[in-house]
Amino acid sequence: MQGLSDSFKIRVHEYVWSIRALSEDGSKKRNLIEPRLDIAKHLEILQDHGFCNFVVLGNNELKSAAEASFEKNKILLSERTYIAACNDDPEARFIIAHEIGHLLLHRDKESSSIGYMMEEEANYFAVELLAPTELLAIDMKKYRTKSQDFARIFGIEPYIAEMQRKAVEKEVEKHGVAFFEKSLQKYIENSKNR
Numbered sequence: 001m002q003g004l005s006d007s008f009k010i011r012v013h014e015y016v017w018s019i020r021a022l023s024e025d026g027s028k029k030r031n032l033i034e035p036r037l038d039i040a041k042h043l044e045i046l047q048d049h050g051f052c053n054f055v056v057l058g059n060n061e062l063k064s065a066a067e068a069s070f071e072k073n074k075i076l077l078s079e080r081t082y083i084a085a086c087n088d089d090p091e092a093r094f095i096i097a098h099e100i101g102h103l104l105l106h107r108d109k110e111s112s113s114i115g116y117m118m119e120e121e122a123n124y125f126a127v128e129l130l131a132p133t134e135l136l137a138i139d140m141k142k143y144r145t146k147s148q149d150f151a152r153i154f155g156i157e158p159y160i161a162e163m164q165r166k167a168v169e170k171e172v173e174k175h176g177v178a179f180f181e182k183s184l185q186k187y188i189e190n191s192k193n194r
């Protein structure tokens with residue numbers, strides 16, 4: 001994900017933290033630094049807040065694991081994907097996060113126009129939603145957490161945990177960990193003031 005601009009990344013981080021701040025009952029009690037995001041539950045929350053809709057289709061009705069319909073602002077999920085995500089399957093969790101990324105980032109485009117760059121953007125969004133840079137950066141500084149532990153803690157596949165760990169290491173080298181501690185503080189404050 002080398003081709004993504006810093007301004008795009010900042011936009012994604014802001015999205016991610018405003019999404020993570022959404023709770024079921026609209027209260028501000030959600031613990032924002034809790035690492036594991038319940039993605040199936042969060043789909044319902046996003047729907048309740050009017051971000052995007054989703055529908056679960058029988059495995060015969062939808063051939064792919066999931067699809068985003070920008071025109072309808074809707075995520076189509078196969079039953080298989082949805083159930084797997086409810087059962088904490090890291091791959092299914094990632095697929096759903098990726099489709100949420102498409103809807104939030106690309107809703108002004110046409111579904112048929114999805115190309116390489118849009119896939120990269122949705123992947124970046126999905127990784128950040130499930131395993132935000134800010135949390136990894138702080139965790140790595142405090143505990144020197146290993147990739148396999150990140151995979152378990154955040155509910156992501158080991159290869160994604162490894163990739164994100166390396167990406168965050170680079171970001172920390174560039175900006176310093178204090179930058180991410182400050183950003184996280186800012187996002188937490190913003191969520192309280194909303």
Ligand SMILES: [Zn+2]
Nearest residue numbers: 098102119122
């Ligand atoms: Zn995609």
